[in-house]
Amino acid sequence: MKSISVVLTAAFVLAASSAFADSRVFIIANQSDGYGIDQCLARGEKCGAHAALSYCKSRAFDQAVAYRRVDPDEVTGSVPTSGGACHHGKCDEFVAITCQR
Template identity: 65%
Template sequence: MRISSALLACSVLLAVASTARAESRIFIIANESDGYGVDQCLAKGDRCGASAARSYCQSRDFAQASSYRRVDPEEITGSVPKAAGNCARGACSDYVAITCQR
């Protein structure tokens, strides 16, 4: 009886621990210059981009941004065309990955 109670207790603890893990999601967004410099903060991973990344996550019902960085189009498999010939007025958009957690 004691062994089965101990196994049950361990099973419950494992189930609780697995559900307690934070859900995370990576959002890929176009990093277009807005003239305020926020785009450079996000793309370079500078500290000044933390509030912008956090606001982006919170607007999507996530609690926080755990990371943000510039993403090369080659990292985004099949969804972003190559830069050659697809740049408007000679300016190509960069992309930023923001990882949000609940």
């Protein structure tokens, strides 16, 4: 009987801790640097996982749970429209990285 209560307590603690996990979404400029990492992040491909994890760890988070290209319409008023983000015929793109503690 004691072991059942220990198991239930452990399950409750794990469920509660995951429910209160600190999670944040960072929106960053997707710089076209020629290395391809930016495209991996923007497309949500596996090759962007290390870059997303490094970004999260640099901000004291434990893991990157998602990363993808952000359409400027998704973030009202925070991401400049193409009129202000285009330089020399090339427009900036943005990437959302979701980090979790």
